[in-house]
Amino acid sequence: MESLITAAVLCNEADLHAHDGEWSHRGDPTDIALLSLGQKIKVGQEHMLENYPQVNQIPFEPEYQFSASFHQLPTEEVMTFVKGSPEQVLSMCKQAEGTNQHTSILQAAEKMAAKGFRVLAFAHGPAPKNLDPHHPPAEPTELEFLGFTGMIDPLREGVREAIASCREAGIDVAIITGDHPLTALTIARDIGLDLNQDQVVTGAQLQNMSPEETQEIVQTARVFARVAPHQKLDLVNAMRAIGHFVAVTGDGVNDAPALRTANIGAAMGQSGTDVAREAAELVISDDNFATIVGGVEKGRIAYENIRKVIFMLISTGAAEVVVVTLAVATGFPLPLTPVQLLWMNLVTQGIQDVSMGFEPGEGDELQRKPRAVNEPIFNHLMIERSAIIAVWIGGLAFFLFQKLLDSGIPLESARNILLLFIVLFVNIHMFNCRSETKSAFKTPLTQNPVLLFGVSGAFLSHVLVMYLPVGQLVLKTQPVDGKIWLLVIALASTCIVLMEWHKWWWNKRQVD
Known part of the structure; x- marks a missing residue:
């Protein structure tokens, strides 16, 4: 046993030192464990190297599965100490003639390995007489097998x-x-x-x-x-x-x-x-x-949040393009003035897109299969939904604008109602965008208070400019009566119905 531990301490590329009662170490954990074993039976590395100075070494290389260290004994003889895999170390050792020693040793090592032990074998023997301290030594041979150790790396929690x-x-x-x-x-x-x-x-x-x-x-x-x-x-x-x-x-x-x-x-x-x-x-x-697994989950959440923001911006922006295009194509006045368009973008996208980035995830990120490496971030599903929302809400907004003008409502008042409708639609649509597959009613509002406050603050800001004189002056807004409120709320809420249907249909199609 002492010879084996001596070999383990000398054929070692780590350092283990005590300073003011505190142990410090450097190197491979396996080598450090062997030095710790030596310390426990009073075979310290520093003491051993003082008595048996190293004259040469073969550092451990995974390709060769062993390391060797050559040390000068007090008798001036140089001794070789080898550590490595049982197969490799035994190939360097002599075997008694007519015996089966190596086979028996390998079988014992395999039994330990089958229990999860990392098995290291040790051997020693006289170094070649022509050993040159300044040149790499040859692979040792004719060694005496000393034994092997077994170590288990305990699994980390989780x-x-x-x-x-x-x-x-x-x-x-x-x-x-x-x-x-x-x-x-x-x-x-x-x-x-x-x-x-x-x-x-x-x-x-x-x-x-x-x-x-x-x-x-x-x-x-x-x-x-x-x-x-x-x-x-x-x-x-x-x-x-x-x-x-x-x-x-x-x-x-x-x-x-x-x-x-x-x-x-x-x-x-x-x-x-x-x-x-x-x-x-x-x-x-x-x-x-x-x-690492936690990082994968966070990465998937971040990626999905980016997709949600992109879908929100493109689907609402496309709806605005549709209503303006229809008005121009049919000879109607512009539905909104440039100042109203700027204000609309501020209260529908200035805060909400940022707050959408605070979505904490839907809880099933690690149950989803990885996306294809070449899948675009704006994929088929997002294109399909953006087109549906753009056509539906854009067409609905134009229809509302047309009916308001046909009923004799002044252009300025019609624009005011249309602006309110679009602001309501975008803020309601934000809750559609929180999940690609789950119902908006199954995604608790409290999961993202930043979004809730952002949407509420943006909508209240628009209500204020409808009632404050300065807002009325700059944006040409005005208060509306209860019937108009009910009308625009009902029309804007249709985007919830539309997206709930599409999510159900899409999920069913994926299962089928």
């Missing part, structure tokens, strides 16, 4: 729920790791991925695949184990080649190419290296996968 949320949101989660395939499979099952052995692919298998075969395998495989850094990049390229929008998380230098190539690279903020953080578009400050 990871299982985050994986389940990803599944509901139509996001496929894949694990790409350097760990043993059985370890990776066990961890995948622990976090809620329902996988079988056939969905686990190793780096050795990927090595023999063509790009086309890799593109085929990434459609079904969800765990990639014993993967080299360049293979991570190959996997990302394969996923993108078949049309996936790929997000990659990582924290090490070797993750940088994959982080840079993915559609979205998300580096860990606490454990991540500077290289990884610079290569990524996002930095996860708390190193928590659940934070």
Whole structure:
């Protein structure tokens, strides 16, 4: 045991120090855990390096699955200490003739890996006599196997729920790791991925695949184990080649190419290296996968709010264009004066479009499937609804304007009533725009008090200019009687009926 821990402390690229009773560390968490183990049995790194100074090393590289450190003993002899995957370390060790030691050791390591342990093997042996401290050493051979350790990284709270949320949101989660395939499979099952052995692919298998075969395998495989850094990049390229929008998380230098190539690279903020953080578009400050899922939800809410604002602006603007166009085409006077048009835009779009951006979401953002990457923000549904609203409200406004003039109402009074109608329509229509699929009556007003106050304030502003002399002078407005109020409210409210019908029809069509 002492020899194994000595190897674990000396063949180590991390630092663990105590200063004024406070421990500080730097490096890979696995190496730090091994140094902590050494401290617990009084095998400290500083003391060991003083007695056994390092003369050379082979840093850990995922492609080779091992690291080695060469240390001078008090006897002037140089000793090799190796740490790595059981398969790789055993390939460097001598085996007693006529025995099955290596097979038995690998079977024991696989049993640990199947329980979710990250298994590391250790060995030592005399260094070559011709070891040059100034040149990279050759791969060690003829070593003595010391044993292996098993570690479990406890799952963060909320990871299982985050994986389940990803599944509901139509996001496929894949694990790409350097760990043993059985370890990776066990961890995948622990976090809620329902996988079988056939969905686990190793780096050795990927090595023999063509790009086309890799593109085929990434459609079904969800765990990639014993993967080299360049293979991570190959996997990302394969996923993108078949049309996936790929997000990659990582924290090490070797993750940088994959982080840079993915559609979205998300580096860990606490454990991540500077290289990884610079290569990524996002930095996860708390190193928590659940934070990414929360970001997806917030991103979908923001995207939907942008769509809602665009739909509101285009549908109401198109309705205004329709009424003016119909008036000009039929020889009627302009329905509104330029000053009235400016005022109308101020009280219908100056506040409401901003307040619409405060919509908190509809609660089912993570139950929706991802939109297509090439889907335009102003899609078929928005075009269809904008056209319906524009034709209906624009035509209704022109019909109202025409009937008012035909009944003998002065032009100025007709414009005043039409302006009131359009202001009412836009403010009522705002509540249609809060959801593309849900009824306006099922979206509580209290969810967005900013919108409620914005709509109320804008409409009250218009009422004030109808009754205040300065407003009447500038905008040519005037008070209207109760019958006119009931008429314009009834006509403007038809947009609610129209949109409720269209939402029902659209939802039914999607189900069918």
